[in-house]
Amino acid sequence: MDLESLVLQNRSYRSFDETQPVSKDILRKLVDLARRCPSGMNKQPLCYKLLTEEADISKMLRNCRFAASLGIPLPPAGHCPTAFILIFEDTAAQSPRTLMLKDVGIAAQTILLGAVEMGFGGCMLGSFDPARLNADFGIADRYQPQLAIALGKPAEEVALTEPHGNGSLTYYRENGTHYVPKRCLEDILL
DSSP, rough: OOOHHHHOOOOOOOOEEEEEEOOOOHHHHHHHHHTOOOGGGGOEEEEEEEEEHHHHHHHHHHBBBBBBBGGSSSSTTTTTOEEEEEEEEGGGGOOOOOHHHHHHHHHHHHHHHHHHTTTEEEEEOOBOOOHHHHHHHHHTTTTTEEEEEEEEOOEEEEEEEEOOOOOOOOOEEEEEEEEEEEEOOHHHHH
């Protein structure tokens, strides 16, 4: 699969086929890709927690929100992710915050592109309670949660579309399809 196809298939999925698990081995491969990415000042401040057990996934689902702005429960009942990768900052690395956050973005995108190449999809989630997450999974305070990536076999259609007539970029759902408005190339070139 070429890079353009990977990017176009890498959408934020919020509905998954629960009969298609993502193994811990696959999660390890995805993190192995991410760990080899560039890192600001080569501080390498990121650590990861892999979740594949049903009890851990349930804990994570109680601690995070998917597309809260839509005002509907997501993921739909019976369509939960089958794995999560949690990305933490190891504060002992003493990476400048702006660089660490860039590292998180690079790692997350790499993980998701790798997942798409393997036939899976995911969703980056930043809406969670960090203290509760650390407590739920017994993570030391030295590790600060930055991002969660829900993973699984996508069970929904996500379509890119033009911005609304008023220029709004707010995503929406119609007839089971999740629509994501994207700005036109001409509008973002300076």
